[in-house]
Amino acid sequence: MKYIIDTAVFLWMIFDEPSKISHKAIALLEDNKNKIHLSSASLWEISIKYSIGKLELKKNPSEWLPNVIVQMDLATLPINQQHALTITKLPPHHKDPFDRMLISQAKSENMPILSPDHVFKIYEIPVVW
Numbered sequence: 001m002k003y004i005i006d007t008a009v010f011l012w013m014i015f016d017e018p019s020k021i022s023h024k025a026i027a028l029l030e031d032n033k034n035k036i037h038l039s040s041a042s043l044w045e046i047s048i049k050y051s052i053g054k055l056e057l058k059k060n061p062s063e064w065l066p067n068v069i070v071q072m073d074l075a076t077l078p079i080n081q082q083h084a085l086t087i088t089k090l091p092p093h094h095k096d097p098f099d100r101m102l103i104s105q106a107k108s109e110n111m112p113i114l115s116p117d118h119v120f121k122i123y124e125i126p127v128v129w
Contacts, residue, residue: 002035003028003128004077004106006115007042007098014068022129025114037077037111038069041101082108093122 005013012020013029021029028034043065049055069076079101086104094100094117103123106113112126120127 001033002037002109002111004037004039004102004109004111004113005029005042005074006102006113006117007039007045008116009114010038010042011046013072020116022116025128028114028128036072036074036114038074039077039102039105040079041098041105043076045098077105077109079105090123094119 009021009025012018018026029036043061046055046061046065050057050061083101083105086108087100090100090103090107094103099117099120102113102115103120103125105111106120106125107123112128113120114128116129117127
């Protein structure tokens with residue numbers, strides 16, 4: 001099955017913080033039958049937060065993040081026109097633009113999202129946690 005991974009979950013995975021990830025999500029992440037997608041919105045969020053000092057990292061994400069994605073065998077999910085336009089149909093339950101894009105992609109692609117964010121469920125998308 002295909003899943004989209006929330007930015008926070010991705011960061012917990014790469015910084016070895018499994019205690020923050022639910023057992024159900026860990027089981028899905030470790031199951032080789034599943035294909036985990038990392039949205040370009042997550043890469044954008046990490047890059048922006050790093051560049052403005054809201055996310056402390058030892059190195060610039062552009063220097064190491066592409067290799068991590070390959071090593072973790074993640075598929076990247078680009079932002080397309082449909083994803084961008086679906087946002088106009090979302091009610092304003094969530095103000096974070098990055099999360100709104102993840103929600104839009106989950107709706108557009110009909111993919112569940114691995115996220116601890118309880119607000120995602122209000123959008124009637126499948127959320128696994």
